[in-house]
Amino acid sequence: MGDSEGYTLVELLAVIVILGILAGIAVPVYGHLIDGYKEDLCEVNRVEMARVYGDYLDIEQVDHSAAVFVEFANTRIDGEVCPVGGELSFVDGVVECSVHGDEKGGANDGGGVPFL
Numbered sequence: 001m002g003d004s005e006g007y008t009l010v011e012l013l014a015v016i017v018i019l020g021i022l023a024g025i026a027v028p029v030y031g032h033l034i035d036g037y038k039e040d041l042c043e044v045n046r047v048e049m050a051r052v053y054g055d056y057l058d059i060e061q062v063d064h065s066a067a068v069f070v071e072f073a074n075t076r077i078d079g080e081v082c083p084v085g086g087e088l089s090f091v092d093g094v095v096e097c098s099v100h101g102d103e104k105g106g107a108n109d110g111g112g113v114p115f116l
């Protein structure tokens, strides 16, 4: 065991290079997954918001307008509907997001797995 005093510089460099390659593969994949989750979260929140806003219009006996929708969003909704801060609008009974569109994959590439 006298000659096993540690790793040589070349061995350490090889390990660092391999870790770098693995990180280079993993980061884009997980980044894309996180984008997908954010998009899903935005969609779920928008569907719920559209439902609650419809009830609000019925109960308050008001007609939809951009001003009513903004007032509703500012006073009745806690937290962010869109996790990336997309601007919301209400069109034909659907809440649309300026980042994510009005349905899954509406403004994006469809959320597929990236080709490696």
Ligand SMILES: [Zn+2]
Pocket (backbone or CB within 6 Å): 042, 043, 081, 082, 083, 084, 085, 086, 097, 098, 099, 100, 101
């Ligand atoms: Zn969004």
